[in-house]
Each structure stands twice: as C-alpha cells, then as structure tokens.
C-alpha cells in the first residue's frame with residue numbers, strides 16, 4: 001500500500017465509544033481447572049463448595065486437659081475438685097481431637113497436677129476451649145462465589161475445605177504488537193530519529209495488573225502487509241490484540257486500515273486528551289485496540305478501554321480508584337472538545353491537600369512516573385481555576401501523600417540528592433519538587449501550596465540574596481531561610497569554547513547568540529544585575545528575549561548549537577559536555593514559612609540537609625559549596 005495521509009479521525013465521546021465497543025457483548029473467557037496452590041490471583045469461574053468441614057472433629061482449642069463438663073460441676077475456690085487422670089481428665093494439646101465423651105478443655109494454667117489426678121477450682125461450661133466440628137467451615141457450604149479473585153486466605157480456606165483444584169477463568173491473553181520503523185529494542189543505542197521501544201513493557205505490566213496474560217510480539221515495521229499478518233495471527237491466538245502506534249493521520253499510520261481490512265473499525269478517535277486517536281475494532285470476534293504511540297496517550301486509552309474489557313472477560317466488575325478531595329493549585333485551560341486527564345502531584349500543606357499539575361505532554365512518560373493521581377477535566381469544562389476543588393483519582397496510597405514534602409520553586413540538582421537521601425534515611429518519605437523558578441516558588445508559598453520553596457534571588461540594590469524578596473512578597477508571613485548550598489553560576493559554552501567567550505561583555509558581540517531564562521528566574525535576575533553593573537543594555541544582547549525554563553534546557557540549547565551561550569550552573573554544563581566559565585557564587589536557600597517549620601516531614605528533611613552524607617555528596621559535584629549548608633540565613637518575624 002502506498003504512503004498517504006488520511007484524515008478521518010472522529011471525536012466520539014468516551015461514553016459513546018464504550019457503548020459501541022461493549023455492544024459487541026464480549027464473552028467471559030472459558031474456565032480451566034488449576035491447583036488451588038497455584039490459583040492465587042485467578043478468578044473463580046464457578047461457585048466453590050466445601051468438601052469437608054473444618055475442623056472435621058471436635059478439637060482442643062488450648063493445651064490442658066479434656067473433661068466431661070458435668071464432672072466439673074460444683075468445683076470452686078473454696079471447694080476444689082479432683083479428677084482422675086486418663087479417666088476423667090485427658091491431657092491434650094491445642095488441635096488434638098477430644099477423647100470420646102469429652103466436651104470441654106481446661107487450660108493447663110488452671111489445674112494443679114498430682115500423680116494420678118488434677119485439681120480444679122472452677123466448674124466449666126460445655127464446649128469451653130473446644131473448636132467444634134464445622135466451627136470454621138461446614139462441608140457443603142459455599143466458600144467462594146463465581147467471579148471472585150482469589151487471595152492467599154481464599155486459597156487457604158479452599159484447602160481447609162478439602163478442595164485441591166478449582167475452576168478459574170482462563171487469563172485473557174493479550175498480544176501486544178509494537179509497530180514502527182523508528183523503534184529499536186531496549187539496549188540498542190538509538191540513532192538520530194530512533195526511539196527505544198518501551199511501550200510494550202508498559203502495556204504488558206498493565207495487562208498483568210488487570211489480570212490478563214501479556215504476549216509481547218516482536219517489533220513490526222511500518223509495512224501494511226506485515227502488520228496485517230501480525231494482527232491476523234494474534235486475533236486467532238489471543239483474546240485481545242493491542243496494536244501500538246500508527247493510530248493517527250501520519251503517512252505510515254496503518255492500524256485503522258489493517259483493522260478495517262481484517263474486520264471492523266468501531267471507533268476511530270475519542271474525545272479524550274491525551275489518547276484521542278485510539279482505534280476500537282474487532283477482528284474474528286477478537287477485540288482489537290489501536291493504541292496511540294505516545295506513552296501517556298497510550299496509558300489513558302488502555303485505562304479507558306482495555307481495563308474494563310479485561311475485567312469483563314474475567315467476569316469481574318472494574319474497581320474504582322480511591323479519590324481525594326484536593327485544591328487545584330494553578331489555572332489550566334482545557335479544550336471543550338475533549339475530557340482531559342491531568343497528571344498531578346498531591347501534597348498535604350497544612351490542612352489542605354493541594355494538587356499541582358505536572359507536564360501535560362502526551363510524550364512525557366515521567367509525568368506518570370511522578371504523578372500521585374489524575375484529575376479528569378470533563379469535556380464540557382473549559383479548564384480549572386487556581387483554588388478550585390477537585391477529586392483526584394489516586395495512583396498512590398494517601399499515607400504516601402501525607403509523608404511528602406512539597407517544594408515549589410527554582411530547581412537545583414542538589415534538591416534531587418536531598419530527596420533521594422530523605423527517602424533512604426526515612427523510607428516512605430519523599431520530596432516532591434516542582435520547578436517554576438524562584439519567584440514562582442515564593443508565590444506558591446503565598447498561596448499556601450508548598451511547604452517550602454527553593455530560591456536564589458539576587459536583589460540588585462542591596463546585593464542581598466532572597467531576604468528583600470520575602471519582605472516584599474510575603475510581608476505578613478514569617479519565613480525562615482535555610483541555606484541549602486552555594487553554587488557557581490556561569491556561562492555555558494560548547495566544549496573548547498569556539499567563540500572565545502570570556503565574560504558578560506562578550507554577550508554583546510554581534511557573532512554571539514544568547515539564550516536566557518524566564519522572567520522571575522533567579523538566574524535571570526543575576527544576569528540583569530551583572531548587566532546593570534557593567535552598564536550593558538538588554539537590547540544589546542541577541543537572544544536576551546529567548547526564554548528557557550531550566551538550567552538543563554539552556555544547556556541543551558547550547559549543546560544543540562541553537563545558541564552560543566547561556567547562564568546556568570556548572571552541573572548542567574557538565575551533564576551535556578559543555579565548558580563552563582564561572583561568573584558568580586550564589587546562595588540557594590530553602591524558604592520555609594513558620595507553619596512548615598513545625599511539620600514533622602520538613603523537620604526530617606532539614607535534618608537530612610544538615611547531615612554529613614548530604615554535604616559530602618554535594619561536595620563531590622562541580623561548582624557547589626556546602627560551608628553554609630543547613631545554616632539559618634534569615635529568620636522572619
């Protein structure tokens with residue numbers, strides 16, 4: 001088939017798409033008999049009934065002596081009674097069968113032993129300390145209904161009830177077919193334009209999590225006939241087929257045509273972002289999903305369509321995720337054409353849970369790695385405003401969120417080191433950091449969205465770091481500044497410094513192009529202060545208006561050759577193999593409002609920041625100093 005672009009994507013609502021897909025009446029998988037000892041995680045295909053009772057005899061529940069309760073009548077502290085051993089009192093251990101005629105057990109602690117007798121000082125009621133036949137399980141009773149996923153205790157109960165084999169639903173077999181000329185198998189160094197194939201690993205894990213059995217197909221090239229053959233085979237040999245990528249309108253996007261040729265396309269294009277170009281179809285009675293290539297789009301599409309399908313095939317209801325009422329921290333706009341799935345970090349700041357959106361890019365798999373939950377913005381809603389209440393569908397346990405320190409502000413590599421050390425020192429505790437620049441961090445403190453903010457703002461008039469800004473923007477909030485590190489800022493240039501850049505003056509040279517940081521970034525203020533000192537105007541610098549949001553994206557611009565130089569930290573330069581010309585040593589502080597200083601998670605974080613291990617690790621990095629680490633640089637009132 002020759003290459004061509006097609007444009008027939010629809011925008012079917014999620015609800016309609018689910019209806020069209022499930023109208024096909026997908027049947028539960030057949031049953032199979034498996035050993036109970038290997039059945040944990042599987043789903044019963046039929047109700048299971050006990051074969052034997054448990055206990056299946058009257059059993060002593062305590063160590064002591066078995067007796068006939070009527071023999072004990074009349075015993076009291078004031079009138080002890082003696083029972084003859086092995087005639088009226090039979091020594092038993094927990095779990096032993098009661099000797100014939102006995103109906104009670106007296107605990108060893110409650111008897112006094114003599115050579116031939118035991119003495120008791122209280123009478124006992126019938127069935128005291130006895131586990132009678134069927135206390136736990138009565139033969140013939142139903143132990144598990146059909147459609148029940150077996151846990152370890154379920155399997156234990158079946159075994160106790162005399163069941164060794166159980167009929168369970170066959171695990172739905174799901175063939176995952178990655179397609180694409182650009183894909184290389186993991187471990188192969190990717191050349192320009194090549195992509196490491198990782199989606200099939202993600203998909204397989206989701207299939208397993210939802211009870212299916214993933215079958216991973218080799219990468220299939222963007223060739224209509226090869227994809228056709230792979231899909232035709234998979235449809236015969238599995239319960240579900242996932243074709244990855246080639247779902248949109250590209251010249252080599254064959255998925256929809258393949259499904260149409262082999263069977264029927266039910267839906268192409270659903271009103272959800274990410275995930276829009278998903279294809280739902282059927283080939284030889286087998287459901288087929290054309291999953292978009294971008295990883296987040298793919299996961300969303302699988303959550304919406306594969307998850308309920310796999311539960312249906314196993315005869316199970318799809319479980320709902322727990323939700324957490326939170327305050328959305330930022331304004332986001334969202335198209336009216338689709339429901340949007342926004343990945344969020346959630347933290348408990350004071351009494352509120354605050355949800356902060358992560359990257360919204362469909363290709364940003366780390367947004368799912370970092371997410372604590374998902375906020376779904378309904379199709380009819382234009383977005384969310386800051387401070388709006390939302391339900392977060394949780395991907396992590398709430399106690400994880402309760403142990404998270406939320407840091408919003410300027411990014412620094414040493415924050416990652418600090419977070420790592422926090423998690424190692426106090427397992428279960430994490431540092432979540434969102435990078436919005438120093439000023440953005442102070443604003444987040446003002447809105448009570450973060451426990452602390454990483455800041456490095458040089459005040460032009462006073463030459464002071466951070467303090468004047470706190471006084472200006474948080475006049476009513478007492479904030480303490482704890483120094484995390486001092487670090488060198490400088491000009492990043494390509495290895496060997498081909499343009500011979502030596503100082504800030506060189507930025508005005510006509511042959512030098514610059515890349516700047518965004519307004520509000522501490523690094524930008526530092527540049528502005530230096531320019532002012534030297535009487536250089538911003539207009540004299542070509543590229544002054546070009547903004548990047550992180551040290552690393554500035555470094556990347558220089559590494560890619562789209563700018564000759566930019567200002568940033570030494571570590572960013574080093575990570576991309578650039579040379580570094582130091583210009584200034586600056587203080588990077590953690591700004592911590594009074595309320596957070598009492599937060600036990602923040603207390604732990606500061607303890608770790610002051611540890612020898614943290615300082616030693618940071619001292620090992622280029623361009624960092626820890627002489628002032630942990631010191632209080634300022635205490636607001």
Ligand SMILES: Nc1nc2c(c(=O)[nH]1)N[C@H]1C(S)=C(S)[C@@H](COP(=O)(O)OP(=O)(O)OC[C@H]3O[C@@H](n4cnc5c(N)ncnc54)[C@H](O)[C@@H]3O)O[C@H]1N2
Pocket residue numbers: 009178179180182183195196197198199200244245246247248249250253274275276277291292293294295297362
């Ligand atoms: N003109 C249009 N272009 C695009 C549209 C559109 O409507 N009109 N939709 C966009 C949207 S939304 C999405 S989502 C993507 C979906 O693209 P495809 O499903 O066709 O996937 P590809 O283009 O082949 O790949 C996208 C991206 O994902 C990477 N990929 C693919 N497979 C894997 C894998 N197994 N492991 C890791 N990464 C994978 C692939 O290399 C690409 O980078 O289309 C937009 N375009």
Ligand code: MOO
Pocket residue numbers: 272273274275276277292294296297362
């Ligand atoms: O569905 Mo695409 O996922 O919007 O990027």
